[in-house]
Amino acid sequence: MPLFSFEEPKPKLNPPIKNWREDMPESHEPQLVPPQLHWLTTLNDTFLEIPRYSTEVAWGGVLAWAILVFILGIGIGISGFVIQAGHDGYGMIVIGLFGAFIFFAMMSSGLKMYFVQPRDQPLRLNRKRQKIYIYEFKHTFFPWLKWPVTIRSYNWADVHGEIRYSSARYDSGYQLFGSVCEPGTNKVVTRFLIAKERSSREQLCQIWSYLCVYMQHDKVTAEPANPGRPDDWRPRKADQWPAEMERESTTAPEHAVTQK
Structure with a gap:
C-alpha cells in the first residue's frame, strides 16, 4: 500500500x-x-x-457584417436584371430578387442584434x-x-x-x-x-x-x-422585465413587509 x-x-x-x-x-x-x-x-x-x-460577440463586427451583406444584396439584385437583359422570361430576375431578399433578411437580423439585443x-x-x-x-x-x-x-x-x-x-x-x-x-x-x-x-x-x-x-x-459600462457594449435597448417578474424580483414577500 x-x-x-x-x-x-x-x-x-x-x-x-x-x-x-x-x-x-x-x-x-x-x-x-x-x-x-x-x-x-x-x-x-x-x-x-x-x-x-456577451463577450463572445464582437459588436462592431456584427454591424460591419450587416453593412456588407446589404451591399452584396444590392449587387445580387442588380445582377439578376443585368443577366436577364436580352433574354426571354424573368428567371434570372426572380433568382436575383430572391437572393437579394435573403441578404436583406441577414442584414436586418444583424442590425436588430446590434441595436435591439440587450448586451447585458x-x-x-x-x-x-x-x-x-x-x-x-x-x-x-x-x-x-x-x-x-x-x-x-x-x-x-x-x-x-x-x-x-x-x-x-x-x-x-x-x-x-x-x-x-x-x-x-x-x-x-x-x-x-x-x-x-x-x-x-x-x-x-x-x-x-x-x-x-x-x-x-x-x-x-x-x-x-x-x-x-464599457463603450463596446453600447448602444443597446434598456432591459424590459415583464411587469409581474419586475415586481417579484425587486420586492420582499408581503408577510416580510408586514412583520417589519
Missing part, C-alpha cells in the same frame, strides 16, 4: 458539466475567497442585479425571497418576428456553482455556471451561465463568493472591479 495517495477531484453533481474544472462551495457555507464582482448594476437590502455581458442579460438575486431570476433574450434569423424575453426563477438553495473550461474558438476560457438541482439532491435539472473569464478562474470564484455572501445577509462592498 503506497505511503501517500492522491485522489483526483471529481465533480459531485450528476450529470457533471462538460469540461468540469471545479465545484464551488455550497451557497450556505462559509466562502473561502474574498467576494468581488466584475460589474454591478443594483445593490440594496432586497435584491442584487449583475449583468452578464442580467441576473437578479432577491435575498428576501431567497430566489434567483435569470433574464434571457432569444434571437432568431427572422428579424420580422418579435424576439422573446424569458425570465426563469429558482430557489437559491437549489443552485450549486460549477466552473468549466470552454475551448470553443470564439468563446474560450473559464465559465461559471449555476446548476439547479432537485431539492436535497445532486441531480441537475438545468444550468445557466453566471460569468466568464478567459485566463483565470480565481475571479469566477470571487463572483460566486460575492453572490453567496450577499444571499447569506452578510455585508458586501458596493464597488465592483470594473465600474460603469
